[in-house]
Amino acid sequence: MTAALIDGKAVSAQVLEEVRQRVAACVAKGVTPTLAVVLVGDDPASQIYVRNKGRRAAEVGIATRDHRLGAKETTTESLLELVAQLDADPEVDGILVQLPLPGHIDADAVLLAIDPAKDVDGFHPDNLGRLVLGKPRFVPCTPAGCMRLLQEAGVDPAGKRALVIGRSTIVGKPMAHLLLAANATVTIAHSRTTNLAEEVSRADIVVAAVGRAHLVRGEWIKPGAAVIDVGMNRLDTGKLAGDVDFEGARQRAGAITPVPGGVGPMTIAGLMANVVRSAESRVG
Ligand code: NAP
Numbered sequence: 001m002t003a004a005l006i007d008g009k010a011v012s013a014q015v016l017e018e019v020r021q022r023v024a025a026c027v028a029k030g031v032t033p034t035l036a037v038v039l040v041g042d043d044p045a046s047q048i049y050v051r052n053k054g055r056r057a058a059e060v061g062i063a064t065r066d067h068r069l070g071a072k073e074t075t076t077e078s079l080l081e082l083v084a085q086l087d088a089d090p091e092v093d094g095i096l097v098q099l100p101l102p103g104h105i106d107a108d109a110v111l112l113a114i115d116p117a118k119d120v121d122g123f124h125p126d127n128l129g130r131l132v133l134g135k136p137r138f139v140p141c142t143p144a145g146c147m148r149l150l151q152e153a154g155v156d157p158a159g160k161r162a163l164v165i166g167r168s169t170i171v172g173k174p175m176a177h178l179l180l181a182a183n184a185t186v187t188i189a190h191s192r193t194t195n196l197a198e199e200v201s202r203a204d205i206v207v208a209a210v211g212r213a214h215l216v217r218g219e220w221i222k223p224g225a226a227v228i229d230v231g232m233n234r235l236d237t238g239k240l241a242g243d244v245d246f247e248g249a250r251q252r253a254g255a256i257t258p259v260p261g262g263v264g265p266m267t268i269a270g271l272m273a274n275v276v277r278s279a280e281s282r283v284g
Contacts, residue, residue: 001223003253006153008145012265015148015273016060022276023061026283033279034063035094035120035271036086040079040105041071046098053096056268062275065092076106080113087115093278094120096271117281120274123170131177138274143175145266146207146228147182153255155205155226157184163199165189165216165243166209171230175207196220208243218248227256230263 023033035057039050050066057064067082079097086095095118101107116126122138130137150157162184166172172188179186189199200206200220208216209230221227231243242259250256257263 001252001254003227003250003256004153005250006149006226006228006255006257006262008149008257008262008265011149011152012145012269014152015266015269016056019062019269019272019276020060022280026276026279027061029283031279031283032063032091033061033093033276034065034091035096035275036065036067036089036092038067038069038079038082038086038095038097040069040074040098041102043100046100050098053268053271056272057275060272060276062272071102074102074105076104076109079105079110083110083113087113087118090282092118093282094118094271094275096121118278120271120278121170122174122274128169128174131174131181134181136181138277139178139270140170140174141267141270141274142171142209142230142263143178144270144273145263146175146230147178148270149228149257149263149266150205150226153226155255157182157205160184160204161187161202162205162207163187163189163203164207164209165193165196165200166211166230168209171209175209179205179207206244210243212243213241214243214245216244216249218245218251221249221252223252224254225252227253228263229257229259232259232264 026033054064086092095114116124119127122140127138157179162179164172164176167188167190176186176188197220205226207228213233227249229242229244233241235241240260
């Protein structure tokens, strides 16, 4: 069997087109969806992410307000002040504080200060709590993208065994809750899991979010399983690789995401969808 490829580029283009239409509907009612982006310091990867988010936003008609702050001049207090201003600004629909923040800043305090109704990353405890309660508002963008990819691949999680590898707050944990809400029987694996191969071989759906190239071996995959690879690992050759041995896994899986071109493009699309959703609530 050779797995069907789940094309994240194509699906994200579809999501962005839906967003573009919803943005246009907001603008027609006098509301321009607006995302405030806060970047502290000059981490090169963060600068690339922020630039890409700005580009995508412009493409779909979302306005952005950039706040680029020097690491040295910025304190937890000054950042909290900025977040309070953005919280109070009625024209700002979404606030994104790019992570990681420099070590001297209390990142938890900053994320807690974001108004949950503008927390388009979905990382605020209020939004994560709603997700756990099965009443989501803003869902973290990467797991939301994974769910959309499963849907587009025709995979209904109901009644299936799903394995999420990784338990981070931004990917693994919310992913597990989304699968649970979709009626899968969910297992979460992590660095202390003793027999990962066995867990993988039982799973109808595997979501790998670890950050270790080719950790999941192709021969572990249950024939016909759906494999969503969140991992983005830079190899010594400079190439990007996922957490799954793609070539091996595609011989057994029913459907699989490539890296790059799978989950990656879905994350920014999900962010844009959250911003327009917030703006729609301003429209009323
Ligand atoms: P993270 O916070 O570092 O979490 C990694 C998780 O993997 C942890 O829960 C860790 O377990 C677990 N783990 C480590 N070694 C393991 C092993 N040998 N077996 C099983 N589990 C193991 O990472 P993250 O932020 O969730 O990101 C995960 C990957 O996704 C990274 O490659 C990242 O670049 C990528 N990512 C991609 C996107 C995208 O848009 N495509 C978005 C976000 C992240 P413990 O909890 O026990 O330490």
